[in-house]
Amino acid sequence: MKKRWYDYLWIVELIYMALGFFNILFAWLGMLFFCIPLIISLIWGTKGYCNRYCGRGQLFGLLGGRFGLSRKKDIPRWMKSKGFRYGFLMFFFVMFFQMLWTTYLVFSGAQDLRQVITLLWSLKLPWHWAYHGTLFHPGVAQFAFGFYSVMLTSTVLGLITMVLFKPRSWCVYCPMGTMTQMICKVKNRQGDIVTEQK
Amino acid sequence: MKPKMRTRRRAVVDTNACVACGCCVKVCPLSAIRIWHGVWADVDPGRCVGCGKCAKECPASVIAIQEVRA
Numbered sequence: 001m002k003k004r005w006y007d008y009l010w011i012v013e014l015i016y017m018a019l020g021f022f023n024i025l026f027a028w029l030g031m032l033f034f035c036i037p038l039i040i041s042l043i044w045g046t047k048g049y050c051n052r053y054c055g056r057g058q059l060f061g062l063l064g065g066r067f068g069l070s071r072k073k074d075i076p077r078w079m080k081s082k083g084f085r086y087g088f089l090m091f092f093f094v095m096f097f098q099m100l101w102t103t104y105l106v107f108s109g110a111q112d113l114r115q116v117i118t119l120l121w122s123l124k125l126p127w128h129w130a131y132h133g134t135l136f137h138p139g140v141a142q143f144a145f146g147f148y149s150v151m152l153t154s155t156v157l158g159l160i161t162m163v164l165f166k167p168r169s170w171c172v173y174c175p176m177g178t179m180t181q182m183i184c185k186v187k188n189r190q191g192d193i194v195t196e197q198k
Numbered sequence: 199m200k201p202k203m204r205t206r207r208r209a210v211v212d213t214n215a216c217v218a219c220g221c222c223v224k225v226c227p228l229s230a231i232r233i234w235h236g237v238w239a240d241v242d243p244g245r246c247v248g249c250g251k252c253a254k255e256c257p258a259s260v261i262a263i264q265e266v267r268a
Contacts, residue, residue, distance in 0.1 A: 001227075047236035051220030061221070074259040080215055168257040171219035181218050184236030 006052050010062055013055030017155065020148045024115075024130040024141060027148035034176065041180040045187035050177050057168050060158055064167025075165040075172055085178045092150075092175040095121055099146035107139030114142070118149040119156065205265045207248025212260040213238040222252035222261060 016033075019026035033056075037049035050057065064070030078084055105111035115128040127145065134141050158170030171177055209222075209231070216238040222231045223239070230245035231252060239252075239261070253261040 001224075041236060045235055047218045047220065047233060050218065051223060051233055057219065057221075075257065080217070080258045080260070085217075166255075166257045166259070168219065168221055170257075171221065172217050172258045177217060177219060181236060184218070188235035188237060 007058070009053055009055035010058035011055070013059050016055075017151070020130065020144075020151070022130060023132065024127065024144045024148060025134060027144040027151065028140075030147055030151050033151075037176050037180050038183070041183040041187070045184050047177070047180050047184060050171065050174075050180065054171075056155065056158065057171055057174075060162045060170055061167050063159075064162045070162050070167045071164060072167070073165050075161070075169050079161075079165075079169075080172050085173050088173050089175045089178045096150065099143075099150065103139055103143040103146060106142040107137060113138040113145075115145065117145060117152060120153050203267065205267055207250075207263050208243060208246045208266050209241045209248060209250070209252050210262050210264045211239045211241060212262075215258060215260045217258055219257060221255045221257060225251045225255045227251065 016026070016029060019029070036053070037047075040046060040048045064072070102111065102114075106113055113131075115126070115131050117125045117127040119125055127148075131141055131145075154170070154174075158174075161169035161173075211222075218233050218236055218238055220233050220239075223229075223233060227249065228245050228247065230242045230247075231239050232242075234240040243266075248263050250263045253259075253263050
């Protein structure tokens, strides 16, 4: 099958993760990975991002597929249940808002900037080498540290399930995927489709 | 002599459990699958030959290859 430009977006994902290692402010670029899928689903009512442009999914597909780093076993039934998928989405939301709260505290001066990356919502990893000061408020850097924590945590989780189950197992419980599918479901309710087809 | 019943293999998606990730679309050699409005994978029964590539690729393992009457 002919490769298209968007089949190489896994490189963007790799570059993104690497940039955050050297300068944490690049973590802000990750907002694109959050906003683009939402915009696509809200405007066109499709999961076009997951289907074509998700570099993370492509990276897992490549590592687990071509590089053979996956057992290629079925994902457990509970992991693909609606309860787990929506529960994980809610959990991700809570952790995301907690990160926003910490950012707010730094902006308001109630808390100092913490130059750490929180992996899997609990492990504090030193990451001070990636912060070289900023022209902006330290709160801008705090958000970057928090956002990179979210991205690194999801990458690690995705890699673990890639090894244990099928390469793109992350796609099953990816909070962005669940959220965009939810938006698509609401947007494309049966009644709307019938009206659209008329 | 009993007439021989012709069957063919076809991919069947459990639409209720499908996450619409589109992995199946990418591997289908006959472009027989599309993602219906971002909600589930939809197999074109006329095109599908039941090769099983999509079932193997599906991260949620919600595609089964079934024998259907031709």
